[in-house]
Amino acid sequence: MAALRQAGHLTVAGAAKRFGAATVLDDLSIAVAKGEFVSLLGPSGCGKTTLLRCIAGLLRPDSGRITVAGRDITTLPAHKRNVGVVFQNYALFPHLTVAENIGFGLRAQGIRPAEAAPRIAEALALVRMSEHAGKPVTALSGGQQQRVAVARALVVRPSLLLLDEPFSALDRKLRETMQVELKHLLREVGITAIFVTHDQEEALVVSDRIAVMNAGRIEQLADPATLYGRPASLYVLDFVGQSTRLAGRVSAGGGGLVSVETALGPVRAPGAFAPGSRVVVAVRPEAVTPGAASPAEGLNRIEARVREVSFLGSRTQLHLDLPEEGEDRGVVELARLPEGIGPGSPVTLSFREEDTMLFPAA
Amino acid sequence: MSATAIEAPALPAPRRRMDPLGLLALPGIAFLFVVFLLPLALLLWSSIRGGEGFTLAGYWRVLGDEYYRGVILASLQLGLVTTSGALLLGYPAAFALARARGGWQVLLFALVFLPLTVSIIVKSFGWGIVLRRDGILNWLMLNLGLIERPVRMIFTEGALYAGMINVFLPFMVLPIYSVVRMMDPRLPDAAATLGASPWFRFTRVTLPLSLPGVVAGVSLVFSLAVAAYVTPSLLMGDRYMTMSMVMAKAFLNLRDWQLGAAMAAVLLAVAAFVVVGASLLQRRLGGGR
Structure with a gap:
């Protein structure tokens, strides 16, 4: 050798x-x-x-x-x-x-x-x-x-x-x-x-x-x-992996965190964008946890409706109904499907601000 | 008895080896028997039939007489030169054809195969017009100042070879093309990345893989060229006698069936030797896969 x-x-x-x-x-x-x-x-x-x-x-x-x-x-x-x-x-x-x-x-x-x-x-x-x-x-x-x-x-x-x-x-x-x-x-x-x-x-x-x-x-x-x-x-x-994506507009910046208004509510994420910029908010599937977690610092929370559930063996994918068509899409991966969640049910999803990504809108 | 053994129904042992689809070949075989095998047998029969029964006199005359031996050698030489020329021109042409794309491929295809649609007689006459003493080629060379007086081209062996190669080239290109088309064009690339020079790539990869096509083309062109009649007759006349021309003369002019049939048998043997040899060679080349 x-x-x-x-x-x-x-x-x-x-x-x-x-x-x-x-x-x-x-x-x-x-x-x-x-x-x-x-x-x-x-x-x-x-x-x-x-x-x-x-x-x-x-x-x-x-x-x-x-x-x-x-x-x-x-x-x-x-x-x-x-x-x-x-x-x-x-x-x-x-x-x-x-x-x-x-x-x-x-x-x-x-x-x-x-x-x-x-x-x-x-x-x-x-x-x-x-x-x-x-x-x-x-x-x-x-x-x-x-x-x-x-x-x-x-x-x-x-x-x-x-x-x-x-x-x-x-x-x-x-x-x-x-x-x-x-x-x-x-x-x-x-x-x-x-x-x-x-x-x-x-x-x-x-x-x-x-x-x-x-x-x-x-x-x-x-x-x-x-x-x-x-x-x-x-x-x-x-191209690499899946994500939940939402279009939004920057409402305020400063301190390394910017606030973005999306169709599912306000979200904060690290980045440097001028207020008024159109951006895409993205989060990886496994960074999202379901259920109404107790309000905490540094957590984003959005409300959405489940469209379809895909069981993949080691994990379960939730496909979300998003209000806007086009660029927006919602894919969330969970290690375990919570009780009572199925197609049509409303979910509250939490994800850390530091896991939230911002991109300039195409 | 509470349980009954389930017995499999005994299937008849398969006896017939032959696929019934093989029967589809019967009409073709019958046709070949009537129009080819039977006349061939009669021909061979007349080659050994003399005044007093069985004789090999026809073969003695064909193989013993210096003139007829010369005719056989001339036919073999014509076959060899034609085959070599067609191979030299046709091998690269087949690659160009196989690798060309779109409009180029259509054009190349037309160039190679359109001549097949022109009758061999028309083509041979065409060569005559080009090569005559007052023909196009002499006129061109005279006006270009390349020659001072017309050159004799028609009725020369060079003209005969050119005409023969022209007529039989498609039969060389087609089998080589069909093999090359199936060849993975990345194989020479793979050889190059392993450090193989262009010559090594050609001799160790491209050539061996295209050899089945070459063998098919060579045997096809050789067996056609060695039996050529029309092209040598029109381009050379009596100056270059081939086996087929002797046969025609024996049957039509001399009414010497024994001579014609014996010559036909020799030609058949030459062609059979080439075809059988080629298919054996091809099996050996293909067996390594």
């Missing part, structure tokens, strides 16, 4: 890429530390796969600079970059066996068979595929194919590993297992890894930091807890 250990350090500075009239990467910059796992998270078309292909050398950005471990690789062709890629659906060579797939890169780099064999064996063992070495890759299950793809990329000791939607071909249950397994494996190898995904849960599980992408730019780059707890924009708030 130590033999596979080699780390890099990636920077992308001012990368831009246009396809015809469409700007896919818009002056994008990011720096990834050695050994770090970073996810590029965003909807399809946000430029995350384009950024990945630029880093891999399969696309050349129109402008900008890409360096790995201090070396400028912007104009290097893919085969001279030493950047490993695990492709979506894996792109294994269908005419080769498992061991031949894993050994492909070693052969391509002119490494003698005598030297390559132990490295192939080591990589096979690393992904627990040793007993399948002679099988054609077309005979493998999805999870096994993923392991072969990872071993094939790691065996050439890349300075950086890129993974393009590596779990999208797996069914839900297997996906959850493989996410933890792969994260553990890559941590053990000690490689720097970039995941591309559109699945926020996956990003939260596998990453040290997440870059939320929007229209060719990075909207926010932060660790999962910060991203979830302190989203930088409404876009990030929406």
